Amino acid sequence: TVKSIALLKHFQQANNQLAVLIDPEDxxxxxxxxxxxxxEETSILLVGGSQVSAGKTxxxxxxxxxxxHLPIILFPGDYSQLTHKADAVLFLSLLSGRNPEYLINQHVKAVPFLQTSNLEVISTAYILIDGGCETAVVNISETQPIAATDVQQIVNTALAGQFMGKQLIYLEAGSGAKNPIPVEVISAVKKAIQIPLIVGGGIKTQAQKQAAFIAGANLVVMGTAFEN
Ligand code: 1GP
Structure with a gap:
């Protein structure tokens, strides 16, 4: 059966957390x-990628x-990346897009695995914002990101996620994005929602990370910056 809420609690209680993202393929x-x-401040490892070969994760x-001993949370591009060896999974629904595959179908496919696992399942509204260049998540998901200037649409999407019962909001500019999520977007979403906020994509410097925290991100995700 699907387990516990230990890591979700951690998200709810902690601020200014850093997660480092590892793409198993690379x-x-x-x-x-x-x-x-x-x-040293890293408090979570996220593991996942848009396309990962079988068994790699x-x-x-x-x-x-x-x-x-850092908690390892799966950040799966699809259900084949699930593994019992991790602690939790971000059960991502791509709410910015209109592709049923990533809104609900992957989730249904994941259920037989999750029923046999102790992974903590964290229901996450995944919102893709245009980061100024093509990113893997746009290509793979075959969905359009929301323009970074369309703050109202981004806020409404985040709130729709909260009203649907999602436990976290993840604002994603895409791995390797040219432009990270603008601080105005982060603060507008933060002001509107009552659940924790994750921000990632294109954050490479200490200053960008700090700016995201100040604007209201509870957790910042950095991947590319630590890749070889
Ligand atoms: C991507 O938000 C993460 O899903 C991290 O992106 O690789 O650009 O740090 P970067």
């Missing part, structure tokens, strides 16, 4: 070297688990 260095390299999660 993870080639030793886990020890990687864990040494990431900032489990392999990488197991390797990391051997050397860290």
């Amino acid at each position: 993870f080639r260095e030793s886990p020890v070297d990687f864990l040494k390299k990431i900032p 489990e392999e990488v999660v197991s390797k990391l688990k051997a050397f860290t």
Whole structure:
């Protein structure tokens, strides 16, 4: 049966958290070297990618688990990336898009696995905002991101997610985005919602991370910045 709410509690109670994202497909260095390299403030490891070959996610999660007590949360591009070795999964519904595959179909496919697992399932509204360049998530999901200037549509989408019962809002500019989510967007969404806010995509510097925190992100995700 589907487990507990330990990590969700963590999101609800903590501010200014940093999550480092690992794409299993590109993870080639030793886990020890990687864990040494990431900032000490890192409180969560996210593992996932838009396209990951079979078995890779489990392999990488197991390797990391051997050397860290940091919680590992899956950030799956599709249901084939689920593994019992992680602690939780962001059960992402791509609410900015209108592709049923990523709104509900992947979720139905995930159920047989989740029924046999202890993974904590965290219901997440995943909202893709235009980051100024093509990103994998746009291509794979075959959906259009919301323009970063369309703040009202972004806020309404986040609130729709909250009203549907999502437990987190994730504002995503896409991995390697040219422009991270603008601070005006973060603060407008933060002002409107009552649930924790995750912000990621294109954040490379300390200053960008800090700006996202100040604008109201509870958790900032950085991936590309720590890739080799
Ligand atoms: C992508 O939000 C994450 O899903 C992180 O993006 O790789 O650009 O840090 P970056």
